[in-house]
Amino acid sequence: MENSQKAPLSSSKYHLPYLSPSEVLFLSEKQRGKFSIQQEERQRQNACSFLEAMGGRIGFPRKTIAMAQLLYHRFHLFFPLKDFIYTDVALAALFVSTKMQDTLKKPRDLLAVSYAVRFPELAAKTKHPTGEIDIDTMDPTVVEQDRQKLLAIERLLLETICFNFTSRLCFPYVIKVAKRLSAPKKVAQLAWRLAVDSHRTLIPLQYPPHTVALGSIYVAALLSSFEQPHEEEHPDTTSSHDIAQMLHEHGAWEASFQCQVDDLEAIAHALIDLLGQGLQNPATKPSPRTPSSPSSAVPAGPGKPISRQHDADQLLRLKIQLRETEHEARTRNPVGQADPTAGHRSDDIAMLGRNEGTVRFMFGPPGVSNSGS
Incomplete structure (x- = not known):
């Protein structure tokens, strides 16, 4: 009876555009799980190579490919490696990047190219000059499952950036x-x-x-x-x-x-x-x-x-x-926080992707977002 009378769970998520080395270390170790550092790095490089291949086939500008790689890295600071196939996350990251960099492509278009990259034996059989696979010739059930998976991971990616589409590249x-x-x-x-x-x-x-x-x-x-x-x-x-x-x-x-x-x-x-x-x-x-x-x-x-x-x-x-x-590295803490991992508590990370309660997504760090309220 007491549980039913509790107020709905409410929380706030803040977009941190840059993370300190201690934050990255903390989050990487948490999401790596039983993977070794070498396995994590190998999967990271495989995902980046996959995005390079996708971008090259479609003809995306460098900014779209680079942002997709950045989004992939950020995603796995919040979600475990073992729970996702790297090509699925990379494809969703590329889809979000096309929106952020104004180089829009439909999910079906991205899936068609991804099949050609992932399954070269199918691309070898196609009559298309660039090796693109006609998605209409594939099992529609498989295509629809992959499309739904892409959209589901897209939602998680958007939560990791707090729906902040502002982006700057170097x-x-x-x-x-x-x-x-x-x-x-x-x-x-x-x-x-x-x-x-x-x-x-x-x-x-x-x-x-x-x-x-x-x-x-x-x-x-x-x-x-x-x-x-x-x-x-x-x-x-x-x-x-x-x-x-x-x-x-x-x-x-x-x-x-x-x-x-x-x-x-x-x-x-x-x-x-x-x-x-x-x-x-x-x-x-x-x-x-x-x-x-x-x-x-x-x-x-x-x-x-x-x-x-x-x-x-x-x-x-x-x-x-x-x-x-080399010079001694200075200590870097999140904005307004003395603890370098304070912005990423375990219970907060666990709430990403859930429908429980109300979540307010803030476009900046706590010290910045709260200053104007």
Whole structure:
């Protein structure tokens, strides 16, 4: 009798655009379950490769693919890996991304392309020049089940972002910051590719776009200068050695770009680790060569390995040097919270996706959303 007289459950969910490293660690460990860190990373990379393949077939711009990858990472900070097939989550993330980036596609269109990517044996039998599968030739029951599954996961994804469709990506900042630093063209191009690759990691969930952009330029300068002789640069450009040296130390640039050196070092380690993983997996496709490339570069043919700019030993030596000279990382807590995991209590996470009670979705962190009320 007492339970029936209880007031309906009510709660508020706040959109946190960026998470601190301690939050990411806490949430990742919770949702990883019995999976190992290596298994989690392998599934993450498989999902990102699937999204690259989908984006390449459809011709989505880079912003749509990158946002879908970011949404996939965010989803599995709140929902367990074991409960979902990565292709289902990735497909729903791409569907939400098309809405956020104004590149709309119907669920049936996405499903048709996904079948061609997931089942190449079916794509080989189709008469369509691009290998697209005619969805009307498939079992309608299976198609409808997959469509319903996509829409169900879409709802969960929307809850993880609190229905906040505001989005910013780092790509425009890479170009602007590179010009501001007078970076050589080769450094700017490599930085853009690294910014693309950063969406295969959790970096964009932890740092704002301008910091990711500057971190990508820092890593590009490191890779272009480490164990390399000084080259003659154009008088109007700053050498990669000088850029790497400047961004490796505290200075006026931190106030100018609203970044801190320890953030760039954290981004550098994550990107160098990703490059190292790519070297260990020959099947990994390189990132696009130019900002106009919608998807990964065309894979090499049989007997023709993909060219790499750096070897594993060189990357290892670079990481060792960075570790020996790195700065102490500052403590980052959520807005208005002293406890880094206070915004993600276990009971709050468990309420995502449920229909029990009333949930208010706020577009900003607690300290921001409550200040105007």
